[in-house]
Amino acid sequence: MDTLYIISAIFWFPSSWIQIVVISLFYSLIYSIFKHYCLPYRVLRRTGIPFDRPTYLVGNNFDFDPLTLHKRQLEQQKKYGLVYGDFFFTIPTIFIADPEMIKSIMVTHFSNFCNRFQAINMPILFEKSILRIADEPWKRIRTVMIGSFSAAKLKPIGNLVSDSCRILMISFDEGFHKNKKVSLTKPCEHLSMHVLLAAAFGIEFETLKDESKITEAVNVLFANMPVGLRMVMMLSIRLWEFLEPLMGGKVLSSMDYLMQIVLNVINDRRNNIKLNKSCRQDILQMLIEAGDKGKLTDEEIVAQVFFLMVGGYQTTANTLMFALHSIATNSNVQEKLYDEIQAKYDNNNCHIDYDFVLELPYLKMVLEETTRMYPPVIFPDRGVKEDITINGLLIPKEVMIGFPTYAIHHNPDYWPNPEEFRPERFTVEEKAKQIPFSYITFGGGQRHCLGMRLAKLEVKMAIVNILLKYELFPVEETKVPLEIKSEATLMPVEEIILGLKKR
Template sequence: MYSFGLGDEFAIILLLIFVFYKFTQFYVFLILSTLSLILWIWHLYDKKQYWQKLGVPCSPANIFVGHMLEVKSKDGVIQFDKENREKFGKTYGMYLLDMNNLVTSDLDLIKQVFIKDFVHFPTRSGFPLTQNKKIIQNSLLRSMVSVVQGDDWRRVRNTITPAFTAAKLKKIIPTISESSNELINYISRKYVVTNEEIPLKEIFGLFTIDVIGRSGFSSDFKTFSGEENEIVKQALLFSNATKKMAFFAVLTFFPSIKELLENYFSIDLWDMPAQKYFHGLMSKLYDERKDDPEAKDKFNDIFQLLMNAVNDSEIEDITMEQTTNEINNNLITKQNDKYLSKIELFAQGFMLLIAGYDTTASVLQFAAYMLAMHPEVQEKLREEINSVLGIDEDISYEHLKKMDYLQAFLQETLRMYPPAPVSNRACNSNLNLNGINLREGDLVSIPIYSIQHNEEFYPEPEEFKPERFIREEKASVDPLTFLAFGLGPRNCLGMRFAEIQMQVVIALLVRRFKFKPSQNSPKLPLELESVMLLRPKKELVILAEDLL
């Protein structure tokens, strides 16, 4: 059964007007058409009174797009949330296109939604996924653990979680060090020798792709070669696919058309050329390893860890024509209901790459910028790194565990500049949430940036103070107020990998270079955009001095 959105309703109104025009007298046509439009506009207005009727404070919204234009005019959700919190308090309502969104920074409500009542809020967004198996079985995006839902999410998450334990990830620290040293050499020859400004997002984008190549797939992607690189090109194309995202937003107005295209014509609206490229890349790696009995010991990378997570399993080519009792197409099966399809295995590798390019690189650019803008922090960090490493050329997991100030520095960076300024959960049933009657499909959002910049939780929140996360100070931080990696069962699975990656590269960079601002470095506080991910309005550039 189709659900109707704003676009569908408008199409019905136009159809009615056409019928009135063809089959009634002109004055009757005018009366009925005008009446239909008035009733439709009243219906739209009434829908945008949803929160007000429930007694939830909410500012007036555009009857067609809700608060989307207002959010866009303020460069994202940060300023919008600040103004609404000052006006309404910790909890208020807003409308995202045709969806109802409850925004709350109330820690009790956050804990209830993201942890206690997770069974009622199991997914990250209110956009419905396709039920077309043909599309699902060929889509990397739709098969990522961050996207799949219900039993599929539990199965995929339980299957791949063992690949991301600290004990297993510390084995890939040497490969992360290799990528870090490649970055150091790249900075030295291209920017330090010439005294040119370092474009932070660009270099850390290259670094994260290089890390994924080496530690993810045991492959040298040659990202620092200086030549045009197809992998970097495809990652950038995917990251900049804003037109596609805008297309998704438009389709929320036409859910029936979306369902028709996907479920009946098998048109994948999330299909992007980058998916095909990376599918081919991982398929080649998979084929090379699947019949190699020594692969488990030969490759110390995440892709192999994912394959090991379904160890002792059989690869079966099950066709759709076979009986429905057989689990699915191309399943890699395992006992205790742990299995992955090939597309699901490839999807997790794809997720690591795009998440690293967008989020990890974003955090690292802010981290390096804070080093340049806070020389006292940089010097204190350098003293700790040199003290722990001594004359050692290599960095180990044991070294990282001793670097308290490094960990505090990165946590303070994540506090001030969380990659995602907002996180949400979709309600899967009618539910009373602390006196608020939510309907199925309603969203509950937590403003991560606002909570982590709240002086109630962090005194002088706009000041960069790594000491907040040192020993006694760290013990006093409420976990519900530090949400950079999400919260609850659906938090960021790659959190440990991201942390280790950032710790290694920052430690090695600070040991080698002294960072300082340039004439074109934006002044603090930074102007930010926060429509989807947190980004600086102006490019972050700094200078580096070689300490060798």
């Protein structure tokens, strides 16, 4: 009764402030529904592609557990085919798993798809990073950075990676002496961070404890953020920055900590340059030199260092874990790989460096097959500059293009028996038969992964070091098949534990 009275009062007394508030709220709601539901819905309807009906504000995000995004890709592909729509919150998204169209987008029509979709408001450090920046600033920064990742620059880095592998082997030796087993997460993560810090930024820590602190801080950035908080981030970065610490989150404090480390490193390097001390020609040096020539601002330098530390870390660590699990659980592959490594080792004065791993074709195939089965980045994206029609599909400028890498890599039309680990898919002859852009672990076109060579070098050197000393095998705790989840990168659900036998 009371409610009825209040409602009638609102409408009978037009000048009351309550009425003004209610009417404003009412119109805001209508406007919000129109903007965040009707408009995005209309955009996808216009394309004519199939999609599941979204929910207001959250789109299709609550239709599945976010940790199973890779499975969702397979399900949607089965249901709708190679091109379908989805709503990432309120963003109309077109998923494209057709290799020919992927090539058109990444390469042929690059100028129309040269930027990533600005899906989420991100803290400033991410906004200024090469991953996020667009157009001319991206071109300028990529041109500066690309030299640091060339084959010539990576060759000397092989020695630093070799040093880092020595630390990795200490963990394996400890595991062997303790219970003839090794848990992979910590050693692989530490290797990845150690290589990035030492090779890219010339940081070498006095103790593993200091390095662990950084690794932990970066891990926080990869931890799965609750969906509610992620929504707040998309709607208002300021509100998110206010709420995140209050809700017990550590993302902002970890970012502050990492930012401080990065700033200290840059300052130290600048001081060394001033004092004419010889400096390593690493990625940091290139960025600073470009900055001194006016090509990069200080803020941009910090953002790139920060992104490389974050973006190159877990992708590489997970790839190494996936590779070791695959090798341990496929004894024929391990045998063949070991024979290849051993034969080369005997003839090579026992020095494992850049050239050593480059000349191991089967190792290359094992790594390619690992990243086909377990692509760490399962959802690279692109924004659209202007409406365009490709292969008869209208792609409106409002949409985000998503490439469902996991589903593409598990499509039996391109990869027969996709769940079978078979490096022979990547022999020279078989590769010649592969459909271009049916393997996109590192993306494609001019925006492909800049750190690909470094990541491959590191994972290969780690595998060689491990296999020369130990035979790996599954133990009771080893999950076969491996269970995986989709966090910021694809990763194992549980710790991977493997058995070790000395060679």
